[in-house]
Amino acid sequence: MDTDGSRSARAALVAALDVVGLAPSERFDRIVRIAREVFDVPLSYINLLDDTLLHTLTQNIAGEPTSGPVEWSFCQLTVQRPGPTVVRDTLDDPRTVHLPGVTSRGIRFYAGVPLTMPGELTIGSLCLMDVRPREFSPQDEAALIDLGRWTEQALAKGLQHDRLLEVVEALTPPPVHVPGWTLTGLSVPYGDLSGDVHDWTVADDAVTVTLADIMGKEQPAALLAAGLRAALRQHEDLTPVAAVAAVAPRMTEDLGRASAFATLFHSRLTPSTGRLDFVDAGHGLVVHLHADGTSEIRRSRDLPLGLHPQGVPFRPGSLVLEPGDALLVASDGALDLGDGTIDTLTDIGRTLRRAPSTSAFLETVRLRAAEHAEDDVTVLVLARDAA
Template sequence: MDRLRGGGQMDGNDSGSARAALVAALDVVGLAPSERLDRIVRIAREVFDVPFSYVNLLDDTLLHTLTPNVAGEPTSGPLEWSFCQLTVQRPGPTVVPDTLADARTAVLPGVTSRGIRFYAGVPLTMPGELTIGSLCLMDVRPRQFTPQDEAALIDLGRWTEQTLAKGLQHDRLLEVVEALAPPPVHVPGYALAGLSVPYGDLSGDVHDWTVADDAVTVTLADIMGKEQPAALLAAGLRAALRQHEDLPPVAAVGAVEPRISEDLSRASAFATLFHARLTPSTGRLDFVDAGHGLVVHLHADGTSEIRRSRDLPLGLHPEGVPFRLGTLVLEPGDALIVASDGVLDLGDGTIDTLTDIGRTFRRAPNTAAFLETVRLRAAEHAEDDVTVTVLARDDG
């Protein structure tokens, strides 16, 4: 197995949950080796004349080999013990002609105890350009690797990806992604609820919230695209923001933006985002609106105000430019409705649809009834994912 302690890092925690969810959905870790995958590594050993070849998957912290080469060989180990941590950091092959001569690998236990002197690996990706593992070669002697060798390894990697994708259990993936929906929470003096209605089986929208003693964090994001690729990117964005839920919105979005933008760029996508932090005692809501602009503030006196975006979406926002802070106050009797752009299909397709959604909320007997109305209208009219989050303050 590729258990070689190293000093590199995997691609961070920002997309770890999305990757772990997809690895779980593949449902192959811990099972008997697949003949289809064993065939690939047998051919790899023969083509490149190496003693070892592995197909590896990785989750948040562990690397799992699906193709042990030796009877009784461990099949799981810490990711930081592996060459795979280097391979997943770049899109192309990672080649180490002499592991003792490379500072990244010279101190790995696999080098010092197993005698591994050569490594070559190629990352394995799934729809949405999410890297989930590697196909790798190892030898006990240093060797050169030509451009033709790299091209052949890439071809074997694509074959491996196709083999894994054929085994993807769609129902399992659906369950995992749906499990990322936030659970109901109780915030004294407020009602907080939401729903997401996917256009297909999986949604590229994500809504989330977390509650602490002195703050409530509310998030709604919309990934360009639909179905599995967008859903995986949405899950990664949710996980990244949860890593920084204790930070103010500008700092939190600024912290996750570089890595998320890389993921979005690889998938030729972008994400609009509304990320806010409420102080319940005062009703003050600080927020970042990155290209979202689908927020309506309903005032207790019957008026409403549409809050427009102040920054570009993630993936399009200029590098190094800080996000701008927005602020509003939810007075007693006020409500805030945040929606994805699919909600525009429920009206005339213009921003005025938000005002109509606000009227629907005011007429509804309660938040649950309002959300059920949105659900029914989305099922009938929407041509995109529809997500709505409501944050309402009691009359007091």
């Protein structure tokens, strides 16, 4: 039951998170983007509630309201119970038939999961909406719960900025020489230590390149990062999709015990052809910089390790780096170097293009991260020499 006391405590915690009213954040936009694709719905929102108002952190349509009375919202139902709230047809449910979303926007389907912070205080919801009635299976509910966990982790970062991450330092891969290519990277911790992990290995005519971001708390995250790095190295002779499939069951088990998950970009380059095969598990922070000056952001359509449904194969991806092309991969802390949106990744790419060398670019990133970042920042550059 939502009492006056719980509403006041919720409002205080929402204020402490300091995310309401800010510019769109890629940390949250990425979650609802994946939710829309996974469930094939047109609308998905991350909403927070204070005493009287609902605030959405993720606009789906330009110009739509970002706040409104709690009593007008579907979210008021979701925060009343611990599990998912599913309304398969809003016109058949007396709780929703008179809501403005139904009468004015034509919303016919709703599914939401509550978002809970430390202390078991519910502060909002992650929800899906559609303009047609639809079914929602137990497997769908489980997947929505997992996405809610991811959202809670993203929100909780705002409460952890003043603490030192008690993690062991991720191993930094040694420099490698690949004729015709530049492969380099940098990790800047928020505090003394970093929770990100990046790695590369060279074998025959193949280069394996990895960047992972372990979402979790304190030392378990670092231990999981080291374990993931070691597990992938054991399977470096496999294709990326086969390697990730091989390590996913055990990593999912370990991540589940630690209440954590990992976004992962794992790839294999054939230097002679420029072909890059990859798996992107919930990462989605990859930009392909073409030699002609254009760029393309590669989006993820899979969930992170620890949230990805068991038995569902990861989707293989591929691209070709032509002479003069470069690939830039970053952890989500790099978004703090700009306005927090995905456009920051494009801006970092422009900085790389303008830099006199990759080492000068990395030094620029290091300085900006030290000044602006509120999270670990890792960037990885894979560049093919011009013809």
